Amino acid sequence: MQISFSGLRALVTGAGKGIGRDTVKALRDSGAQVVAVSRTKEDLVSLSKERPGIEPVCVDLGDWEATERALGNIGPIDLLVNNAAVLLEQPFLEVSKEAFDRTINVNLRSVIQVSQMVAKGMIARGVPGSIVNVSSIVSRAAIFCLTSYSSTKGAMDMLTKIMALELGPHKIRVNTVNPTVVLTHMGRRVTNHTELAKYLKERTPLNKFAEVEDVVNSILFLLSDKSAMTNGSGILVDGGYLAC
Template structure:
């Protein structure tokens, strides 16, 4: 999707790999100044070579204090993509405190924290803004060994609506994208068995999984002024899975 984000500054979390990395590349190509946030410095180094001029920030978003230090004074941001997430595989009876805390800290708490930094800055500057939370179709359906991850994405669905309601009067829009399985490194971790992947793909009416580009295009649309009247909503990039 060809959009012009010249003159705007974007912040993307989980920028080192997969959807986040390609979102950074697309925004950079579309003229935006981009702050790329990842906990893996080697990913940021390689991304900086691909996208000269981006602002890399290496921080573990699961650490509240470190995140505040790294991003609390990030400066003016017009576009925010909350993409960072972890997806540990544990059945319900195997869930540990450590898994629960880590997953909610990264997938939900960091969204609140980073969005607060960005939204407060937008309000202080009196500018319009757009925030996109990267959720998942498992916010609405169950999936084996992902009860905690699914719960965080369900929480993100309601958080998106609550943010949209509260920030709307300040001309800040908040939406989500909810993809089906995307075969990034995380996706392959969630579905490592090729036979399981084949059966899951067959359950999609389009008989395929979403591509990274499909999700990125939806993110860019929601960030852009082409979606100026959309807030509190979610785009299902699920190849029809929830219709089946």
């Protein structure tokens, strides 16, 4: 299935590594102009070398005021991927205010802020658009020591439905992808827990974790007109984990 984003402008958060980085590359390769947002300047420099022509923006999305300054005048955006996230492992009884606040601010609050900016621009221009929020299977299945992360992903799933409800009349679609463990730098922190990784893989009917490409392909589908009637929904990229 060939998908073209020629003539469209996309914004991807968490673009420095993993899913976000490969999404930027795929969008650029499919003809889109891409704004790549990351808090790590070195990642943006190397990404710009790999895909010349992207528009790098270095900002910590956990900082509301800095995000407003960096993206408040970003210009017209047709496609948005809210991918930025932090994962701070703590058992429930040890969750700290600092860790919880940081996780909420990056994983959830920034989705609201950036999506508001983009959606208001789409509405003002009178154009349709597509927003994809990168969630997780832990929005629906509990895993030890991921209290803060899982809570933000559960909230993201409901936020996506609300966004779909309110933005749909403006022809703006909003959906999620909900992957299992993905073999990125963040994902390998989970696989380093040998017993947990063994349990998760054995429960998965396909008996494997996701590759970054598996998630990126689902994101591209949801961004494209190939999913024109998909709104307020989610694609499980979990190998059947939640089917059990």
